[in-house]
Amino acid sequence: MPRLPHTLSDGMEIAVELKRSAKKNLILRPVDAQTIAINLPPFVSERRLHTWLRGNETLLRQTLAKGAKTLPAADSLPDWIWYHGIPTALTACERETVCLRPSEILIPDQTAARQKQRLRRFLNERAAEYLLPRLAEHAAALNLHPAAMALSNAKTFWGVCRSRTGIRLNWRLVGAPEYVADYVCIHELCHLPHPNHSPRFWSMVNAHTPHTEAAKSWLKAHGRELFALG
Template identity: 65%
Template sequence: MQLTYTFSDGLIVHIELKRSAKKNIILRPHSADTVRINVPPYLSGRQLQAWLAGNEPLLLKTLSRAPQPAPETMPERIWYRGERHTLHTHAQTHIRHQPPQILLPDAPWSRQKTLLRRHLAGRAAETLLSRLAQHAAAMRLTPAATALSNAKTFWGVCRSRTGIRLNWRLIGAPDFVADYVCIHELCHIPHPNHSPRFWEMVNRHTPHTEAAKKWLKQHGGELFVLD
């Protein structure tokens, strides 16, 4: 049986469910966005959803242990700031961004991928961290620090000591999605939970909460094409 679970921050995980466990719930990683869960036959769907909601850190830890297969050949297209760009090779030695195309140096895909990841991470540092700083100033909130993350299981994280980290892959998402993630994490500074007061604050600072969650649900997995 297959189902999906939506984390409190909008991240989607696919679940392959089996009901043959005798007593304990057993989790195993399957892929970057899928876990296999074996539960006792008597566990109801509502009880399972409650268990998942109470064990999100365990789900994330399980996902992090999944193998991350990389594509062997250049993908036809990738997302960049909400627009699909086709990938092509050219004779020059640098990456050239010519919307709706990204031109890569003529080299094996492994080398092209390394260069493209580095290029996109650089754009993410310029764009995402700048947007985060702008929202922080507007909201009069000061994270302990800001940085990018290479996480496989979350779009952003906010901790009191280490500050806010944003997944560099968000450079592929539309600006309104990046803004939502920035505001979501900033709201965790006064509200380190997902209480009604937290969501009220998020929705007060962005009208795009539901649209951003929907976009990430539909296309978030495609932002990992370079892994």
């Protein structure tokens, strides 16, 4: 099945799996948190499809959210997760707290559901330490000041910028390498003067980070894996 890359307004890369057997209307189906399957009529050109995708982002996000709900199994814990861009083993042990070691996270030997709950809480705390100071540092360097800075539990975006509510970063970016976290921070900050994805917006992003394409490629390759805990 052909796959078409598409970038949402917040810079999140998703994949669109195409099938051409629909008679009249486009039919959407969620695959996972970053993939949508679309069945479209043969007469719809790829250019027209791109226009439709740009004009129906709300529907795309709703469909992605449905796919995200099916990702993690509640009765199992993954063998490893990404942490700061490093594959990090998850090891059950006889202890009462979650403990971070080089390339390993120790978790109390409990049910998988309880382990996920405790690990998510631990990673949210680490995300606040990893992402928010980084965002504040970039904001000071760019002399751009969002109304607020916080984390989000979003299923369909890595960051969001609103003039009234400020910038929120997806806590799951605690798993991404530093250059990816930096890119998302700068991407959202550049939306303060440019609330769009115009050439001026991308010019500003690229002026402040040399890692735009590398970061987008990493998220495209590994972004789904950051949702291993739901």
